[in-house]
Amino acid sequence: MTENLINYYGPILNRYNLKADFIEEFGKVKKVYTKNGVFALKTISAKRALEFPTIIRKLYKSGYTKIVPIHATVDNHFLTLFDNKYHYLMPWYSNELGEERDDRHQLLFKELARLHSYSSKEFEVVEQEISEHHRFHIEQWDRRKEFLESFITKCENKWYMSPFELQFCSIYHDTVQGSNFAYMKLEEWYEQMKETKKNRTVLNHGKVSVRHFLFDKNGSGYFCNLEDSKVGTPVNDLVLFFYRTLHTYPIQSYDCFEWLSTYRKYYPLKEEELLLFLSYMAFPEPIYRCVYKYENSKNSMSERQFVASLQRAYWQMKNIEFFLTTIVEDERRRKAQEELELNQEENQSHT
Incomplete structure (x- = not known):
C-alpha cells in the first residue's frame, strides 16, 4: 500500500x-x-x-x-x-499541545480574533441594504415558523400521534421561545443598524475547529484548511463553531462563554454584531430541519432514528439557550456597572 x-x-x-x-x-x-x-x-x-x-x-x-x-x-x-x-x-504540524497545558480553545479564539482583526474593514451601508438583510431573514423565519405551526396543528388533530409527533408537541413551547428571542434580537439589530449605518467585514476562516488549529514544535498555533475562507461578518465564524460545539448531550458549561470572551477581548464585537450573533444562534433551525425532513423524506430514516434526531436537535437548542442566557446576563451586569460608574463620576463632578 x-x-x-x-x-x-x-x-x-x-x-x-x-x-x-x-x-x-x-x-x-x-x-x-x-x-x-x-x-x-x-x-x-x-x-x-x-x-x-x-x-x-x-x-x-x-x-x-x-x-x-x-x-x-x-x-x-x-x-x-x-x-x-x-x-x-x-x-506537518501537530494537533496536540504539551501535556502540561491544554488551553487550545483559548489559543484558537485569540488567534481567530487576530485573523479577523487583520482582515477587518469598516464601511458605510445604506438603509436599503440593511432593510433587505432584515427582510430576508424575517421572511425565511416566517416560512419556517408557519411550517412548524401547521405541523403541530396537524399533530394535535390526530387521535393517535406517532412517537416523533408526540415528542415534537412536548418541545414545541421551547421552540417558540427560541424563535421569539431570535426575532427580538434581529429587530434590535435592525434598529441599531439604522442608527449607525456602518458595517464590518472580515475574512472568515470558514471551518473554525480545533482540528484546523495546529501547533509547531514551539507550541505556537497556526490555522490550516482555509479553502472555505470568505469575506463576511465576523459573526459567521462564531455561529458555525458554536453550533457544532453545542450539538451534543445536554451540558451546562461556561466554556463556550469563556472562549467567546477571549475572542471579544482581542476583537471586541460591536453591539449590533453581538445582537446579530444572538439572533442567528437562537433561531431553532435544527428543529425545523428535522421536522421538515420527517414530513418530506419519511423513508430516509426509521421512526426511531427520527425521534433520536429530534432529541439531539432539542438538546442542541437547550445548550444554545444556556450559552445565550449567560451572554445576556453578563451584558446586563456590564452595562449596569458602567452606568453605576458613570453616575458616580457625575456625582463627584458636582461636589
Whole structure:
C-alpha cells in the first residue's frame, strides 16, 4: 500500500524536489516522510483552488502570518495540478499541545480574533441594504415558523400521534421561545443598524475547529484548511463553531462563554454584531430541519432514528439557550456597572 502511494504521489513531490520514504493517509491529507522532513500533502477541489492562492496572498499582505506555511513548487506555484486534482504542500504540524497545558480553545479564539482583526474593514451601508438583510431573514423565519405551526396543528388533530409527533408537541413551547428571542434580537439589530449605518467585514476562516488549529514544535498555533475562507461578518465564524460545539448531550458549561470572551477581548464585537450573533444562534433551525425532513423524506430514516434526531436537535437548542442566557446576563451586569460608574463620576463632578 505504501509503495503504491509513493509511486502515485511521486510526480507531485518531484515538483518540490522531494522524495518520499513513507506515506500515511489521513483522508484528504497525506503525511509524507522524507529525508528533508515530514510534510502534509493535501488535495483541494478545483472550485476552491481558484480562490485559495489569492486568499493566502492577501493574508500575508495584511501582515497576518499565523497560517501553516504553504511550500511553493520549484516553479514558484502554491498549487500543483496532477491527475485532474489540485494539491498543496505544508510542513506537518501537530494537533496536540504539551501535556502540561491544554488551553487550545483559548489559543484558537485569540488567534481567530487576530485573523479577523487583520482582515477587518469598516464601511458605510445604506438603509436599503440593511432593510433587505432584515427582510430576508424575517421572511425565511416566517416560512419556517408557519411550517412548524401547521405541523403541530396537524399533530394535535390526530387521535393517535406517532412517537416523533408526540415528542415534537412536548418541545414545541421551547421552540417558540427560541424563535421569539431570535426575532427580538434581529429587530434590535435592525434598529441599531439604522442608527449607525456602518458595517464590518472580515475574512472568515470558514471551518473554525480545533482540528484546523495546529501547533509547531514551539507550541505556537497556526490555522490550516482555509479553502472555505470568505469575506463576511465576523459573526459567521462564531455561529458555525458554536453550533457544532453545542450539538451534543445536554451540558451546562461556561466554556463556550469563556472562549467567546477571549475572542471579544482581542476583537471586541460591536453591539449590533453581538445582537446579530444572538439572533442567528437562537433561531431553532435544527428543529425545523428535522421536522421538515420527517414530513418530506419519511423513508430516509426509521421512526426511531427520527425521534433520536429530534432529541439531539432539542438538546442542541437547550445548550444554545444556556450559552445565550449567560451572554445576556453578563451584558446586563456590564452595562449596569458602567452606568453605576458613570453616575458616580457625575456625582463627584458636582461636589
